[in-house]
Amino acid sequence: MTTAVEVTGLTKRYRSLTAVGDVTFRIREHAITGLLGRNGAGKTTLMRLITGQEFATRGEIRLFGEPPVENARVLSRTCFISESQRYPDDFRVKHVLASAPRFFAQWDADFADELVTAFRLNRRQLVKKLSRGQRSAVGVIVGLASRAPLTIFDEPYLGLDAVARQIFYDRLLADYSEHPRTVIISTHLIDEIAHLLEYAVVIDDGRIAIDSPVESLTAAAATIAGTAESVERFVAGRTVVHRARLGGLLSATLDGVTDADRAAARDAGLEVGPVSLQELIVRRTSGDANTPDSAAAGAAPETTEVTR
Numbered sequence: 145m146t147t148a149v150e151v152t153g154l155t156k157r158y159r160s161l162t163a164v165g166d167v168t169f170r171i172r173e174h175a176i177t178g179l180l181g182r183n184g185a186g187k188t189t190l191m192r193l194i195t196g197q198e199f200a201t202r203g204e205i206r207l208f209g210e211p212p213v214e215n216a217r218v219l220s221r222t223c224f225i226s227e228s229q230r231y232p233d234d235f236r237v238k239h240v241l242a243s244a245p246r247f248f249a250q251w252d253a254d255f256a257d258e259l260v261t262a263f264r265l266n267r268r269q270l271v272k273k274l275s276r277g278q279r280s281a282v283g284v285i286v287g288l289a290s291r292a293p294l295t296i297f298d299e300p301y302l303g304l305d306a307v308a309r310q311i312f313y314d315r316l317l318a319d320y321s322e323h324p325r326t327v328i329i330s331t332h333l334i335d336e337i338a339h340l341l342e343y344a345v346v347i348d349d350g351r352i353a354i355d356s357p358v359e360s361l362t363a364a365a366a367t368i369a370g371t372a373e374s375v376e377r378f379v380a381g382r383t384v385v386h387r388a389r390l391g392g393l394l395s396a397t398l399d400g401v402t403d404a405d406r407a408a409a410r411d412a413g414l415e416v417g418p419v420s421l422q423e424l425i426v427r428r429t430s431g432d433a434n435t436p437d438s439a440a441a442g443a444a445p446e447t448t449e450v451t452r
């Protein structure tokens with residue numbers, strides 16, 4: 145698979161703070177990649193660096209093989225939708241749509257119109273008077289209809305309701321299948337988009353914690369539940385990313401689990417369950433492998449937005 149974005153030894157410092165520390169990874173072309181991580185992990189900084197809006201302190205970035213900074217050729221193939229998108233004060237929705245073809249060679253006006261209807265936006269409304277969710281919808285429309293070879297969404301749906309988010313996911317998937325391109329989505333709603341993602345790049349405290357196909361990540365993880373004693377016996381010597389106790393019961397989240405491990409756990413009378421992408425990432429980036437007794441054994445997080 146070819147590479148759309150290649151990042152090598154990239155560091156970004158703000159005075160004494162290292163927002164991105166010596167990271168190396170690549171984003172595969174024609175795939176949807178989740179750029180995930182906790183608040184302040186460095187996701188937005190990384191996206192701003194990738195799109196040439198920030199200068200790196202050190203390291204290299206290649207977009208379609210070329211450095212992005214002040215490079216009109218590669219930046220014209222890129223659409224970056226940020227959560228704080230700004231438009232001129234007198235801009236109405238229709239002005240955003242009218243100006244988009246100047247920036248995006250593959251702009252699809254019919255698709256944009258269809259999305260405006262789906263998101264129930266009024267073309268004549270001033271953008272600055274739109275609600276938070278409606279402004280996010282404008283960003284989503286521009287990102288989708290741009291059909292840019294590299295489209296980056298940074299928290300695209302602040303304020304979007306559940307129906308609008310579903311429209312975004314459905315339209316992204318349908319349009320991406322017809323017009324394959326490279327999409328990066330940064331989000332905290334990991335479970336909601338897990339089914340869209342082919343790759344996950346997880347940044348934690350400015351460093352890459354996970355860079356993997358989503359399928360192999362979740363396939364290699366499992367929860368093993370049973371009496372504390374039997375679970376502890378089974379997990380001894382294995383990679384435990386989380387333990388949750390409830391009285392005499394224990395649920396352990398394991399990484400690096402094989403089919404043979406699953407069969408052995410069942411043979412030992414233990415319950416074997418799946419681990420969602422969100423749970424796995426939360427466990428791997430929380431720095432806390434043990435939850436006190438108050439946590440229910442095997443309980444899934446109660447909210448979907450657990451990393452915000």
Ligand SMILES: Nc1ncnc2c1ncn2[C@@H]1O[C@H](COP(=O)(O)OP(=O)(O)OP(=O)(O)O)[C@@H](O)[C@H]1O
Pocket residue numbers: 158161162163181182183184185186187188189190
């Ligand atoms: N312009 C800046 N000047 C100084 N520090 C900055 C600047 N931009 C970001 N930072 C710091 O760099 C770190 C990473 O910030 P960044 O916005 O990249 O995180 P994030 O992963 O996008 O977080 P969130 O999920 O909360 O949006 C944070 O500690 C932040 O305070």
